[in-house]
Amino acid sequence: MISVQEYNAAVQEYTKNIFRFLYKALRDEDAVNDLVQDCYLKLWQHRESVNPQKVKAWLFSVAYHALCTHLKTNARSVPLQDSTPLQPVYQQHGWDTRELLEKILNDLPPLQKSILLLRDLEGYEYREIGEILALGESQVKVYLFRARQRVKETINKLEKA
Numbered sequence: 001m002i003s004v005q006e007y008n009a010a011v012q013e014y015t016k017n018i019f020r021f022l023y024k025a026l027r028d029e030d031a032v033n034d035l036v037q038d039c040y041l042k043l044w045q046h047r048e049s050v051n052p053q054k055v056k057a058w059l060f061s062v063a064y065h066a067l068c069t070h071l072k073t074n075a076r077s078v079p080l081q082d083s084t085p086l087q088p089v090y091q092q093h094g095w096d097t098r099e100l101l102e103k104i105l106n107d108l109p110p111l112q113k114s115i116l117l118l119r120d121l122e123g124y125e126y127r128e129i130g131e132i133l134a135l136g137e138s139q140v141k142v143y144l145f146r147a148r149q150r151v152k153e154t155i156n157k158l159e160k161a
Contacts, residue, residue, distance in 0.1 A: 001047060001048050001049075001050075001052075002043070002047040002050050002052050002055065003052075006052050006055070007043065007044060007047060010040075010043065010055045010056075010059065011040055013056075014055070014056055014059055015036060015040075017060075017122060018036050018039060018059060018060065018063050019032055019033075019036050020121070020122070021060065021063060021114075021117060021118065021121075021122060022035050022036065022063055022066075022067055024105070024117050024121065025067055025071075025110075025113060025114070025117070026067070026070070027102075031070060035063065035066045035067065035070060036063070038062075038066055039059055039062045039063050039066060040059075042062050043055070043058070043059060043062070054131070057128055057131040057132050060118070060124075060132040061131070061132045061133065061134065064114055064132060064133055067110070067114070068110060071110055100158070104151050104154050104155070105117075105151075107150075107154070108147055108150060108151070111133070111143060112143050112144075112146060112147035112150070113147065114133065115129055115133065115140055115143045115144050115147060116144060116147040116148070116151075118132065118133075119140075119144055126140045126141055126144075
């Protein structure tokens with residue numbers, strides 16, 4: 001069971017990390033703020049059953065599932081201002097690395113992208129990522145390897161073009 005003090009400590013300690021994780025995937029500050037708030041609402045609602053030593057993993061797991069739900073819900077809708085096709089970043093002269101990396105990450109499947117961000121951006125161990133995403137440690141390693149390979153292949157294609 002989580003006490004009020006432990007809940008408040010979790011809010012103080014993990015909010016920035018959860019926000020950063022979700023923002024890297026969505027790039028929509030309002031949606032991310034809503035999802036972060038939902039994570040803490042669920043933590044409060046389930047405070048009786050959450051292990052205080054595993055609050056961080058529990059929160060990231062909830063955030064990941066909320067992200068997946070959000071992506072599925074919004075996958076079919078396209079805002080009118082975004083409906084015109086954009087020229088790919090790599091075809092423009094003077095593209096910067098950040099834009100290119102964001103495009104490559106957005107092209108990854110959601111699970112691979114989440115694992116890559118949790119490992120390389122947030123610094124989680126394989127075991128912790130497995131707990132967050134309900135995967136085995138070996139599955140996490142395989143998905144991470146595939147994500148990195150896909151990023152590398154995309155960059156190599158761009159260099160040859």
